[in-house]
Structure formats: structure tokens, C-alpha cells
Amino acid sequence: MNSRPQDILARLKDVPALPTGSARILQQIQAPDADIPNLARLIEYEAGLTANILRLANSAYYGCSRTIGSVREAIVRLGTQRISELIVSVSVAPMIQQPLKGYDLPAGDLWIHSAAVAIAARELQATLGVNAPDCLFTAALLHDIGKIVLGGFVETNAESIAALVAAENLSFETAEQRVLGVDHAEVGATLLEMWNLPPAIVEIVRWHHRPESFPGDPLAVDIVHVADVLCVNSGIGTGRDGLSYRPAECSASRLGITVHTSETVVSRLLGGIDTLKDLFMPGTGR
Amino acid sequence: MNQIVGIADMKVSNSRDDVLVTYSLGSCVGLSLYDPVTCIGGIIHCMLPLSKIDAAKAQENPMMFTDTGVTTFLQAVFNLGAERSRLVAKVAGCSSVLDDKGLFKIGERNYTVLKKIMWKNNILIAAEDIGGNASRTLTLFMNTGRTTIRSGGSEREL
Numbered sequence: 001m002n003s004r005p006q007d008i009l010a011r012l013k014d015v016p017a018l019p020t021g022s023a024r025i026l027q028q029i030q031a032p033d034a035d036i037p038n039l040a041r042l043i044e045y046e047a048g049l050t051a052n053i054l055r056l057a058n059s060a061y062y063g064c065s066r067t068i069g070s071v072r073e074a075i076v077r078l079g080t081q082r083i084s085e086l087i088v089s090v091s092v093a094p095m096i097q098q099p100l101k102g103y104d105l106p107a108g109d110l111w112i113h114s115a116a117v118a119i120a121a122r123e124l125q126a127t128l129g130v131n132a133p134d135c136l137f138t139a140a141l142l143h144d145i146g147k148i149v150l151g152g153f154v155e156t157n158a159e160s161i162a163a164l165v166a167a168e169n170l171s172f173e174t175a176e177q178r179v180l181g182v183d184h185a186e187v188g189a190t191l192l193e194m195w196n197l198p199p200a201i202v203e204i205v206r207w208h209h210r211p212e213s214f215p216g217d218p219l220a221v222d223i224v225h226v227a228d229v230l231c232v233n234s235g236i237g238t239g240r241d242g243l244s245y246r247p248a249e250c251s252a253s254r255l256g257i258t259v260h261t262s263e264t265v266v267s268r269l270l271g272g273i274d275t276l277k278d279l280f281m282p283g284t285g286r
Numbered sequence: 287m288n289q290i291v292g293i294a295d296m297k298v299s300n301s302r303d304d305v306l307v308t309y310s311l312g313s314c315v316g317l318s319l320y321d322p323v324t325c326i327g328g329i330i331h332c333m334l335p336l337s338k339i340d341a342a343k344a345q346e347n348p349m350m351f352t353d354t355g356v357t358t359f360l361q362a363v364f365n366l367g368a369e370r371s372r373l374v375a376k377v378a379g380c381s382s383v384l385d386d387k388g389l390f391k392i393g394e395r396n397y398t399v400l401k402k403i404m405w406k407n408n409i410l411i412a413a414e415d416i417g418g419n420a421s422r423t424l425t426l427f428m429n430t431g432r433t434t435i436r437s438g439g440s441e442r443e444l
Contacts, residue, residue, distance in 0.1 A: 104439075162438070171384060233383045233390050234333060235312025235421050236293070242438065243312050243419040246384040262390055263339045267350065270294055270333075 005181035009190055011149055015095075018195040021046055022091040029084045030135075030198045039080070040072035043087075052090045053083065061275055081134040088138045093280045095148055102154030103147055104239035110148070112273060113237025114141050115280075119272030120227035123265045128255055132220045139204035140224045142197075146188025146205070153180050158240065165244050172241035173209045185209050211251045222251035230266055236273075291316075291329045294350035298328030298362045304428040311379030313393035315352055315400050315416075316424040317359065318376045319409075320431035321368035329426050330359040331379075335395040352399040360407060375404060376433050376444050377414040378424040393417065413444050 017023075025042050028034055044050050050071055057074040058067060062082070068074050075083050096114055099107040121140035125132045154161060157179050164175040173183040189206030204221045207214040211225045229247045232238055251257075289297045291308035299306060308316050308331040320327035330349060337344035337351035348354035364370065377400065380393035397416055404411060415422065415435045423436040424444070433444040 169384065229383055229390060233313045233385075233392060234293075235310035235314055235379075238310055238312060238421045240439075242421040243381055243383045246386070247389050249387050249389065252387075252389045257389065259391065259395075260339070263334050263336075263392065266392065267334055267340045267343055270350070 008150065008153055008180060008182055008187060011152075012187070012191050012194060015149055015191060018091050018197075022049065022087050023196045025049075025087055026084055026197060029080045029087075030200075034080055036072060036075050036080075039083075040070070040075055043071045043083075049087065049090065053086055056086050056090075056279055059279060061279055084134075085137050085141075089141060089276075089280050092142065092145065096145065098148065100147055100151040100239070102151035102156075102158065103241060105147075105237065109237045109239065110144060111237075111280075112277075113231060114144060115273050115276040116231040116234075116236045116269055117141070117143055117224065117227045119269055119276065120230050120265050121223050123268045123272070124223050124227055124255070124261070127261055127264055128223075130219060130223075130255075132223055133200060135198060135200045135204070136220050136223060139201045139220060140227055142188065142192060142201065143205050143208045143224055143228060144184060144188065145191055146184035146186065149191060150176065150180070150182075150184045150187050154240070162240070170244075171209065171246040172244040175244075183209070209245065211248045218251070218254065222255050225251045226255060226257055226262075227265070230262055231269070234266055234269065236269065291331050293331055294333050294347055294355075296328060296330035296349050296355065296359050296362065298326070298359070298366055299428050300324065300326045300366050302429040305425060306428065307423060307425045309423050311422045311424060312381055313390070313396060314379050315393075315396040316378040316422070317356060317400065318378075318424060318426045318433050319359070319363050319368070320374045320426065320428075320433075321363070321372045322374065322431050323369065323372055324367055325428060325431070326363055326366045326368040327426060327428060327431065328359065328363055329424060330355055332356065332396065332400075334392065335399040352396050353403065356400060356403045360409075370407070370409065373409055374412045374431060375409050376424075377411055377416055378422050378435055378444065380416040381418050381420050381422070384419055415442075415444050 096110045118137050118140040160179050161175045176183040189202050192202045207221050208224050211221045214221045289306045291297045306329045314333050318329045332352040332355040335352050337354040344354045348358045380397040382393045420437045425434045435444050
């Protein structure tokens with residue numbers, strides 16, 4: 001099959017929109033003059049989202065001693081950043097939990113990988129003692145969202161992509177680019193644009209395999225890149241693409257990554273993933 | 287019965303009906319041990335080479351680290367009745383991303399630590415499928431000690 005990038009991008013319209021007005025709420029949250037009562041009203045229009053926010057806000061993970069009874073209280077107590085993480089996590093979890101044939105990922109594995117990268121990004125930020133933008137966790141969670149669209153095309157072209165990776169020692173996304181004309185990072189960024197997510201998140205997703213080309217302050221994209229490398233390297237949620245990704249030296253050196261930093265972050269992955277799994281995927285196994 | 291060995295986990299068995307399997311070994315090290323006379327053995331899947339990175343974590347789950355994990359694993363198969371001199375040890379994993387500059391050498395370090403421990407314990411490594419940039423699945427059949435590696439869509443004996 002000769003897929004052209006425009007055929008692939010045309011498939012984006014088949015992906016369910018970010019459900020229940022979440023995108024509109026996220027836009028509001030990112031606005032510098034975000035108005036809490038207004039935000040709470042927007043969220044309360046969405047019954048499912050409201051229930052999830054209250055459930056999560058009252059979970060041990062967020063460690064509040066007193067019961068949170070309203071969305072407004074949840075926003076005040078957890079802060080808008082945590083609330084936006086919750087909204088994105090709740091909204092995309094069912095989409096990235098599906099099996100992905102093209103990437104050979106059984107149900108749940110893309111979610112595990114995404115959660116692992118989000119945890120790793122947060123741990124890297126803490127270990128390095130840097131102040132990354134608020135959208136770091138959300139961008140990390142969404143970094144591979146393009147795979148849900150590109151999976152079918154990768155499946156049809158699996159042999160050519162694998163052959164190219166093997167013959168030229170290419171990184172998997174470079175082989176996707178060569179065979180399909182577009183890679184999962186670009187497809188993901190385009191999808192998030194369609195969902196009207198904030199540009200800061202869209203650009204991190206777009207450049208997460210090529211942080212050297214990132215336009216602007218690269219701190220967050222460097223963290224997501226290294227977090228992704230550490231999770232792929234550890235084999236967490238890897239599929240057909242295996243470990244065929246190339247770490248960018250510029251990110252490692254800008255962040256000052258040492259063996260100790262990377263091993264510290266990896267040692268904290270499993271506990272973090274279990275917590276997120278309990279929160280967002282109650283009742284799932286493996 | 288199929289027994290899945292998770293990440294930072296081990297399973298030991300003396301039941302010939304068991305098949306032990308561990309998925310997605312990247313930089314992690316997978317080690318299978320098998321005593322062909324008693325049909326006792328197991329698999330461990332360790333993430334990181336040295337427990338000194340987080341002593342509290344190592345205490346809570348020694349299997350996360352190759353140094354504490356492999357020692358615990360050996361003790362567990364001995365406790366079940368395996369004989370050191372008969373143990374057949376096979377290793378898989380220790381791979382890496384396309385890390386031309388050697389920035390993330392966790393797999394290589396896992397392998398070095400494993401070899402040291404096996405040498406100290408006088409156990410030879412009978413077979414290994416390590417390194418490169420593959421993600422591997424290691425399976426041990428407890429009835430015969432047969433081990434297989436599945437990687438990149440194909441399966442082979444180890």
C-alpha cells in the first residue's frame with residue numbers, strides 16, 4: 001500500500017474528539033485569567049467528568065484530609081494544573097487503552113507506556129530540581145497519542161518499516177517518516193491541534209523525538225524526550241518498534257543526565273505506574 | 287499453568303506443568319535457572335544493576351535490582367531443592383535504545399553485575415541472548431527446561 005501523508009492525516013477525523021467538552025475546559029484553565037467559579041461551572045456541565053474529578057480528588061493519591069464535595073473546592077485544593085492533568089488523563093485513558101495492532105501492543109500497553117513517561121517526566125523534573133512548565137505531565141501522557149491513528153498504516157507497512165530500521169540502523173520514527181511520509185509524533189501533534197489543546201502541549205508532542213529542532217525553550221521537550229527514552233529502554237509498553245529509538249545527545253547534555261539520574265528515575269517508575277493504574281484504570285489487570 | 291513474571295519480579299517452581307514467561311525485556315535482565323534432575327527452576331526479571339541507588343526500595347522489593355534480586359532468586363531455587371552444580375542458567379535482555387553515545391548503559395551494566403554474581407556463585411551461563419536493541423520475551427518450560435526467546439515476531443530456542 002502506498003499511503004500518503006494526506007491519506008493518513010485524513011484519518012484523523014475518524015478519531016473520537018476529546019470527549020465531553022474537555023478541550024474547552026483545558027483552554028479555560030490555561031488562560032492566564034482563569035476564573036475558578038466559571039471553570040467549576042464548565043466542568044459541572046459534564047456529569048461524568050465531575051464524578052471522576054471528585055473520585056480522584058478524594059483518593060489517597062492527592063492526600064487531602066477532608067472530603068472534597070464540589071468541583072470548585074477540588075480546583076482550589078488541587079490547583080488548576082492538577083485538575084487539567086485529571087481531565088486529560090480521564091479523557092484519553094479509554095482511547096490509549098485499546099490494543100494497537102500495527103505497533104503490536106496488547107490492550108493497555110500504550111496506556112502503561114504513556115503513564116510511565118508521565119511519571120518519569122515528573123521524577124526527572126524533581127531529581128534534576130528544575131522548574132518545567134505546568135503542562136509537562138499532560139504533554140508526557142499524550143506524547144504517543146499519534147500511534148492510535150498511525151497503527152493501521154504501520155501494520156500494512158510493517159515489513160518495509162522493519163527492514164529499513166534493520167538495514168540502516170534507523171530510529172523507528174525516522175523509518176515511519178520514510179515509508180509513510182509522516183511519523184507518529186507529527187500525527188499526534190496534528191490530532192491534538194484538532195482537539196484545540198494548548199500549543200505548548202502540541203509542540204512538545206510534535207518534537208519529542210527531535211528535541212534538537214524544538215523552536216523555543218527546550219526544557220520540557222528535553223524532559224519528555226529523556227523520560228520516553230528511559231521508559232522505552234526499560235521495555236515498558238514497547239511493541240513492534242522495540243528499543244529502536246535514538247536518544248538525542250543535546251537533551252541529555254542540556255539536562256545534565258548522569259547514570260545516577262537515569263537509574264534513580266527508572267527505580268521510581270513502577271510504584272508511580274501502579275498508583276496511576278489504580279486511579280485511572282480500576283479493575284484492569286496485567 | 288502459565289505463570290507471568292512481571293518487571294522486578296521472580297517466580298520459582300517445582301511443578302512440571304508450569305510454563306514461566308516474562309515479557310518485554312529491554313535493558314532489564316532476565317535470568318532462567320533450571321535443575322534438570324529435580325525439575326526445579328524459575329525466572330527473574332530485574333530492572334537495574336545496583337541496589338545502592340535506593341536501599342529502601344531494595345528492601346521492599348529486592349527483585350528490582352540485579353545484585354539483590356539474583357541473590358534472592360538463587361536462594362529461592364536452592365530452598366526448593368535445586369542443586370547448584372546442576373543448575374542450567376540462561377540469560378536474556380540487557381538491550382538498549384540506539385544509544386551511539388553510550389548515554390544510557392543500563393542493559394550493559396545489568397549484564398556486568400549479573401556475570402559477577404554468577405561467577406561468585408560458581409554457576410556458568412549456559413546460553414544467552416542479550417544486547418542489541420530488541421525487546422525480548424523469555425519462556426521456561428518446567429517439564430524439560432526448554433527455554434525460548436520471542437523477539438520481533440519470531441521465536442527461537444535458547
